[in-house]
Amino acid sequence: MAFIPYSRQQIEQADIDAVVEVLQSDFLTQGPAIERFEKDFAERHQVAHAVALSNATAALHIACLALGVGQGSRVWTSPNSFVASANCALYCGAEIDFVDIDPDSRNMSVERLREKLEGAKAEGTLPDVVIPVDFSGMPCDLEDIRALADEYGFRILQDASHATGAEYQGKPVGGQYADASVFSFHAVKIVTSAEGGMVTTQDAELAKKIALLRSHGVTRDADLLEHAPEGGWYYEQVDLGYNYRITDVQAALGASQLERIDTMQAERAARADRYDEILADLPLKLPKRFNDRSSAWHLYVVELTDEAKCDRATLFAAMREAGIGVNVHYIPIHTQPHYERLGFARGDFPAAEAYYDRAITIPLFPAMTDEEQDRVAQVIREHVA
Numbered sequence: 001m002a003f004i005p006y007s008r009q010q011i012e013q014a015d016i017d018a019v020v021e022v023l024q025s026d027f028l029t030q031g032p033a034i035e036r037f038e039k040d041f042a043e044r045h046q047v048a049h050a051v052a053l054s055n056a057t058a059a060l061h062i063a064c065l066a067l068g069v070g071q072g073s074r075v076w077t078s079p080n081s082f083v084a085s086a087n088c089a090l091y092c093g094a095e096i097d098f099v100d101i102d103p104d105s106r107n108m109s110v111e112r113l114r115e116k117l118e119g120a121k122a123e124g125t126l127p128d129v130v131i132p133v134d135f136s137g138m139p140c141d142l143e144d145i146r147a148l149a150d151e152y153g154f155r156i157l158q159d160a161s162h163a164t165g166a167e168y169q170g171k172p173v174g175g176q177y178a179d180a181s182v183f184s185f186h187a188v189k190i191v192t193s194a195e196g197g198m199v200t201t202q203d204a205e206l207a208k209k210i211a212l213l214r215s216h217g218v219t220r221d222a223d224l225l226e227h228a229p230e231g232g233w234y235y236e237q238v239d240l241g242y243n244y245r246i247t248d249v250q251a252a253l254g255a256s257q258l259e260r261i262d263t264m265q266a267e268r269a270a271r272a273d274r275y276d277e278i279l280a281d282l283p284l285k286l287p288k289r290f291n292d293r294s295s296a297w298h299l300y301v302v303e304l305t306d307e308a309k310c311d312r313a314t315l316f317a318a319m320r321e322a323g324i325g326v327n328v329h330y331i332p333i334h335t336q337p338h339y340e341r342l343g344f345a346r347g348d349f350p351a352a353e354a355y356y357d358r359a360i361t362i363p364l365f366p367a368m369t370d371e372e373q374d375r376v377a378q379v380i381r382e383h384v385a
């Protein structure tokens with residue numbers, strides 16, 4: 001039987017045509033396909049500014065810099081995320097800490113955040129930036145986090161890498177409550193540009209700063225120049241930036257994929273609904289739904305309950321053996337050796353650890369068939385029930 005991956009990109013002829021068109025054009029990079037991708041993305045996410053970058057890790061890095069993160073800054077994120085959500089703070093020389101998750105949403109817990117802020121206020125160690133993560137595509141509690149940001153004076157950098165097209169309070173994520181939001185277009189994500197990332201923001205100054213840092217801190221923009229131009233060739237480096245540019249080839253693929261996001265999203269949601277039905281009678285905790293938000297369904301994660309007849313490691317091995325590409329999202333970041341060396345240890349964030357011990361990500365992608373889903377459910381059933 002064919003292997004069922006946990007995620008599979010969907011490339012159609014329109015995507016191929018869009019990429020070939022760029023390959024035959026004058027610009028492979030720094031051309032019009034990037035601007036088009038940014039404009040389309042901003043429109044789709046109802047936000048004023050979108051800046052495309054080489055990947056979401058780069059986007060998190062320079063979004064942190066643009067928000068003023070540096071030596072001596074404090075950044076907090078969720079331990080239940082990919083390491084990039086925390087690494088971005090370390091790149092800037094900042095101190096990183098974590099806020100434990102809510103076991104139902106698997107996102108940063110607003111209660112834990114509030115408690116931690118109260119403690120930090122008393123000690124004079126309030127964070128400068130908080131990076132909540134829309135885990136699995138489910139938007140985090142942004143309205144509540146915004147209220148705390150206003151009370152305690154931190155900026156919000158939303159890691160929406162999983163959440164392209166997800167909705168919160170009836171609007172797409174990326175334009176509400178956060179100071180900036182970051183999206184990933186890695187091949188396993190909701191829409192792909194092979195590698196790629198985007199920062200969205202309502203703040204024109206912030207967008208300008210990110211665009212500058214994306215390309216060496218070098219500019220020809222008359223507003224940013226510090227000296228009088230010396231001629232038509234003139235440019236200045238006004239900040240220390242990087243080469244974090246996306247290419248036109250990638251941007252064309254991303255823009256083409258974005259045109260189909262509604263269909264792909266609906267297909268993911270239908271698969272998730274169907275999993276809810278066919279797994280309902282098993283000793284599993286299924287993803288929770290919320291009335292005021294809808295997931296982009298990047299991941300469908302189940303947790304084995306006490307009644308399950310095997311543990312997660314056994315189920316994982318059995319499913320891989322059966323040709324089913326299960327995965328685990330995520331090993332809590334604070335338990336990674338690099339973070340242990342910074343002083344973190346298992347036991348620091350018990351809800352994220354308890355979740356991790358029982359979690360398994362099962363295949364979900366738009367083109368998945370009923371037969372594939374039934375096979376996944378069947379193998380789970382054979383082991384846990």
Ligand SMILES: *Cc1c(COP(=O)(O)O)cnc(C)c1O
Nearest residue numbers: 055056057082084161184185186
């Ligand atoms: C994938 C991912 C990233 C990094 O994305 P890249 O585009 O691969 O750099 C960051 N944060 C989260 C939560 C992710 O899942």
